Amino acid sequence: xxxxxxxxxxxxxxxxxxxxxxxxxxxxxxxxxxxxxxxxxxxxxxxxxxxxxxxxxxxxxxxxxxxxxxxxxxxxxxxxxxxxxxxxxxxxxxxxxxxxxxxxxxxxxxxxxxxxxxxxxxxxxxxxxxxxxxxxxxxxxxxxxxxxxxxxx
Amino acid sequence: xxxxxxxxxxxxxxxxxxxxxxxxxxxxxxxxxxxxxxxxxxxxxxxxxxxxxxxxxxxxxxxxxxxxxxxxxxxxxxxxxxxxxxxxxxxxxxxxxxxxxxxxxxxxxxxxxxxxxxxxxxxxxxxxxxxxxxxxxxxxxxxxxxxxxxxxxxxxxxxxxxxxxxxxxxxxxxxxxxxxx
Numbered sequence: 001x002x003x004x005x006x007x008x009x010x011x012x013x014x015x016x017x018x019x020x021x022x023x024x025x026x027x028x029x030x031x032x033x034x035x036x037x038x039x040x041x042x043x044x045x046x047x048x049x050x051x052x053x054x055x056x057x058x059x060x061x062x063x064x065x066x067x068x069x070x071x072x073x074x075x076x077x078x079x080x081x082x083x084x085x086x087x088x089x090x091x092x093x094x095x096x097x098x099x100x101x102x103x104x105x106x107x108x109x110x111x112x113x114x115x116x117x118x119x120x121x122x123x124x125x126x127x128x129x130x131x132x133x134x135x136x137x138x139x140x141x142x143x144x145x146x147x148x149x150x151x152x153x
Numbered sequence: 154x155x156x157x158x159x160x161x162x163x164x165x166x167x168x169x170x171x172x173x174x175x176x177x178x179x180x181x182x183x184x185x186x187x188x189x190x191x192x193x194x195x196x197x198x199x200x201x202x203x204x205x206x207x208x209x210x211x212x213x214x215x216x217x218x219x220x221x222x223x224x225x226x227x228x229x230x231x232x233x234x235x236x237x238x239x240x241x242x243x244x245x246x247x248x249x250x251x252x253x254x255x256x257x258x259x260x261x262x263x264x265x266x267x268x269x270x271x272x273x274x275x276x277x278x279x280x281x282x283x284x285x286x287x288x289x290x291x292x293x294x295x296x297x298x299x300x301x302x303x304x305x306x307x308x309x310x311x312x313x314x315x316x317x318x319x320x321x322x323x324x325x326x327x328x329x330x331x332x333x334x
């Protein structure tokens with residue numbers, strides 16, 4: 001009985017999931033395929049302000065639909081991607097961009113990982129040098145290394 | 154320095170970073186979108202009145218005295234939390250309280266205000282949500298304090314609490330009134 005029901009239930013679930021996926025996409029009358037691709041590309045770089053882990057392209061939140069409509073309208077009006085991003089950041093700050101611009105407040109965001117890498121590389125160099133020095137200073141007795149730091153670790 | 158202590162130092166450093174992260178996320182709402190509009194002129198707008206859609210009210214009519222713009226909607230669950238506080242303290246704030254009905258059917262909003270009470274001096278309705286986008290609204294409730302010159306002085310996201318009124322809104326309103334009685 002249960003096995004007989006599995007396939008219809010799976011089909012139903014799949015249909016439900018697909019309808020949810022389609023619900024997030026509102027039909028917009030694009031001029032051509034190139035404009036549609038440009039729209040998809042741009043909205044993927046913009047963050048939905050409601051479901052903040054989704055892009056404007058993915059989100060089915062009403063605000064995201066409104067913003068998609070506005071982005072589309074501005075594209076039709078001949079605005080560039082930079083103009084549209086500027087229009088959005090004037091209202092929602094850099095928060096709306098998944099790719100934050102490089103400026104005073106964001107330098108740590110951009111260069112922080114390199115800073116961490118640099119500090120850890122320096123620490124690694126110091127440790128390796130010290131160990132090398134310790135190994136050459138104490139000649140091995142009875143053929144095996146007596147490097148005490150190595151044994152401890 | 155003893156090299157044996159290095160891993161411990163690294164661990165302590167990570168622990169400190171983790172504790173800082175926990176502390177930070179408890180004192181800040183990480184989902185809060187910072188508003189670039191603070192201390193900038195509020196967008197020019199004109200919206201129909203909820204109770205008289207033939208008439209409209211906008212930035213032009215509201216200029217000249219400070220006002221509190223409170224974004225609400227009948228579909229907004231958190232607004233119910235904030236509503237009794239506005240009903241209780243709204244009149245005592247000393248500024249015009251403008252209700253901003255966001256993406257809401259007029260009938261629903263009227264029913265909601267009839268049921269829970271109407272704390273607003275005037276209610277404007279933004280059904281398409283375009284003016285809300287100009288204000289950088291991300292949801293409801295949100296509250297804006299606009300001064301007599303039409304400059305946004307303060308924005309608060311999420312339900313207003315008596316604490317927020319006492320510590321954030323009242324000092325700012327008093328300062329605005331002091332500057333221009």
